[in-house]
Amino acid sequence: MKLSVGLALLGVLFSLNGGFAVPVAIAADSPPMDDADKEKIRQIVKDAIREYVAAQHVVPDKGGANGILADIRLANRNFVRTHGPGYFKPFLDSQHPRATVITCSDSRVHTHALDATPDGDLFMVRNIGNQMSTAEGSVEYGVHHLHTPLLLIVGHSACGAIKAAAGDYSQESAPIRRELDTLQVPKGDPGMNSIKLNVNYQVGAARAKFEREVSDGQLTVVGAIYDFSNEMRQGQGKLNIINVNGETDATKIAALDLMKEAPVRKPIAARHRPASRKAKVEADATPESTDEPTKPKH
Template sequence: MAPPPAAKNLSEPSPEVHAPVKKRRVAKPKRKAAPAEHGDAHAGAHLASEAQQVRGVVDAIVEANARYMKSHDKAYFERFAEHQSPRATVVTCSDSRVQTNAFHADAVNDLFMVRDIGNQLATAEGSVEYGVRHLHTPLLIIIGHAACGAIKAASGDYGALEPAIRKELATIDIPKGIDPTNGALLNVNNQVETAIMTYAGEVEAGKLAVLGAFYDFRNDLKQGYGKLVITNLNGETDPAKIREMTRAGQFFKYSFMK
């Protein structure tokens, strides 16, 4: 009998897997004039520091994945290897401080996550539509957050930013100079309203609830650090009425529906 294969080091890239690569002609960047020797030394030290930082991040990600693999057996992955059935479509901000594990249990096929700057529908239409109309999630959640850079930028002068960023900020409809927290809350309400109109067919058929929330990692709303505060339910923004609706399980109740 042949001896068992040697165990592989999961923290290293696998030499057995070769991703297909399409060759492309890439224009070489124009080189600037060579700096002075002191500048060369400074630039070299900076690059070495950045390379070390990147290596640390990659090592941490690979090691975390190895721990994750070790703590989940084959049966765990087989449960969703061929299909997904998420319980909700979630649109939240790309901001790294929005930690999805703060409101996402480690459940199989739990949430269909969509992330962009400003947690908006306009720049992620295809992804959101896929979750609502192809995966048929009965719940669409829009999650804004404290200290949102997109909200701060959209409420100010962002004309000097790159065109691609300006394009995404332009679809965040909030007043100039608005308080960042109020701006984030208003943006959530705007996104909920947009979702209700976009998916009117699902809403009117009682197949989709739209919920707005604010992830408060700074305790700006004074309800606790890290609190996910529900601020809008199907267009209703009054906190007392939202509490009443959630307690009664009226997640498909809309004010315009009798």
């Protein structure tokens, strides 16, 4: 099947009913799907298209700004349809993220790989090369004002910024050169070794900046690699923790309490919603909820 034909057939699924059409054969024998189910299927089809295009070894046609913005507006319409006012209620007045995360701007690296419910959980700082120095104010805001107990620095496999920094980037523009100058990687070594070196370097920079918070136990700085190409042979897409407060020995890291499995917490929206009237009365009678830390509003 030619690429254009394949995409045209798959594209039929997106054409009607606010951008999504249910195949007639399925719709005739099945109960009507709600918006959340439609969104799930839309995502599956989107993933299938991505895999199909990747299998053809061609660079996909980006479709121009109009097409991309149309897709974004459609995705947002579906988001609005599937998220009621209750979902946003916990976010209206303040935020209480659980971690400040520095990661690369790379489009292949996103929060859903780290957190199934990132809304309200992760204070995200992104730049090329997942670095401290070009986003110091943002990182400081997360640690000092939002009081996140975890600062997570995430590098990733096949990082273009590391590759560029390890080579000759003298022909780049001044702003790009400035952001590559702050990456400390050896010339001629553009791969995983430099990606790890950079994460360790950034953890060191963070520990130096937040020395008091780390020594007081208020902050833990963790360095990790999101390995979507499985270069580290730990599983494709695995988040490999390589540095905890400067400790880089894998055996010692594995033995830390930090690495033990913890109970899964509910998404923040669910945490704010009492399960029943009785639960609400009990929650109201409790002077301090232990579920949600008390933090200043911002």
